[in-house]
Amino acid sequence: MKASWSPQEAQTSRQAEEEIPFYLPVGNECALFEAAYRYRLPLLLKGPTGCGKTRFVAHMAARLGRPLLTVSCHDDLTASDLTGRYLLKGGETVWVDGPLTQAVREGGICYLDEIVEARKDVTVVLHPLTDDRRILPLERTGETLKAPPGFMLVVSYNPGYQNILKSLKPSTRQRFVALSFDFPASEAEVEIVARESGFPRERCIPLVNLANRLRALKGIDLEEVASTRLLVYCAILMREGIDPFEAAQVALVEPLCDEVQVKEGLLELVRATYG
Ligand SMILES: Nc1ncnc2c1ncn2[C@@H]1O[C@H](COP(=O)(O)OP(=O)(O)OP(=O)(O)O)[C@@H](O)[C@H]1O
Numbered sequence: 001m002k003a004s005w006s007p008q009e010a011q012t013s014r015q016a017e018e019e020i021p022f023y024l025p026v027g028n029e030c031a032l033f034e035a036a037y038r039y040r041l042p043l044l045l046k047g048p049t050g051c052g053k054t055r056f057v058a059h060m061a062a063r064l065g066r067p068l069l070t071v072s073c074h075d076d077l078t079a080s081d082l083t084g085r086y087l088l089k090g091g092e093t094v095w096v097d098g099p100l101t102q103a104v105r106e107g108g109i110c111y112l113d114e115i116v117e118a119r120k121d122v123t124v125v126l127h128p129l130t131d132d133r134r135i136l137p138l139e140r141t142g143e144t145l146k147a148p149p150g151f152m153l154v155v156s157y158n159p160g161y162q163n164i165l166k167s168l169k170p171s172t173r174q175r176f177v178a179l180s181f182d183f184p185a186s187e188a189e190v191e192i193v194a195r196e197s198g199f200p201r202e203r204c205i206p207l208v209n210l211a212n213r214l215r216a217l218k219g220i221d222l223e224e225v226a227s228t229r230l231l232v233y234c235a236i237l238m239r240e241g242i243d244p245f246e247a248a249q250v251a252l253v254e255p256l257c258d259e260v261q262v263k264e265g266l267l268e269l270v271r272a273t274y275g
């Protein structure tokens with residue numbers, strides 16, 4: 001007997017299958033994803049926070065018509081959180097598939113976000129699935145599942161705040177083809193921000209230009225820079241009538257740093273555009 005997996009248990013989400021989420025390609029990534037899917041190659045996406053990795057996977061899964069199961073990895077995640085476990089339900093012990101097992105059974109796409117947060121003994125569960133065997137042994141039930149053609153594994157991480165202890169084992173890493181993401185070029189980013197926020201395109205142009213000037217400070221004063229996500233937030237606030245300087249302050253400066261002097265430096269640049 002099977003029961004359905006409770007999403008809270010593994011911070012899993014399942015995408016509704018009706019609509020295709022908007023994604024503006026910034027390079028050849030859609031063709032690459034499709035080729036990887038066709039030839040059953042596991043895919044690793046890396047890039048800074050808020051640059052479109054999750055949206056890209058959501059878009060591609062919908063485009064390919066596959067169910068998408070997303071797991072946000074963290075250091076308490078166990079192999080059973082991915083594969084499944086026996087649970088007591090109404091006095092009966094029932095096996096409940098984890099998201100990875102569900103994706104394998106359904107021929108769906110399993111997306112493990114922030115894979116470097118998962119412990120190495122957890123990531124080895126992925127090994128037999130990500131070489132030419134494409135199998136998932138479930139020790140607890142004695143089953144060995146063979147992944148159907150529709151199954152694909154996609155993982156992602158942000159190399160920025162990753163430390164040496166949190167890198168992937170080479171034997172894990174070398175099971176994936178890897179796509180590197182970055183913030184979209186200005187024109188594309190204007191398109192994305194306008195579309196996502198509903199703020200007029202011509203008013204998104206100075207905002208993206210400002211973001212690029214702020215991003216140029218990376219490494220000098222800042223570790224992380226304003227993401228496309230934050231630009232969308234900023235444009236939404238402006239659209240809602242918030243004063244542009246204040247919108248930029250709360251969406252592009254405050255989320256990035258706490259040091260007064262650094263903030264002052266960033267606000268100088270904001271003032272030059274919206275002062
Ligand atoms: N190419 C794109 N097309 C459409 N929307 C985009 C694109 N790039 C970024 N976005 C916008 O930026 C937001 C953040 O993107 P997303 O959540 O995919 O980032 P991420 O790379 O997964 O970040 P994190 O590493 O923090 O999970 C999206 O919700 C979307 O509004």
Ligand SMILES: [Mg+2]
Pocket residue numbers: 053054055113
């Ligand atoms: Mg994401």
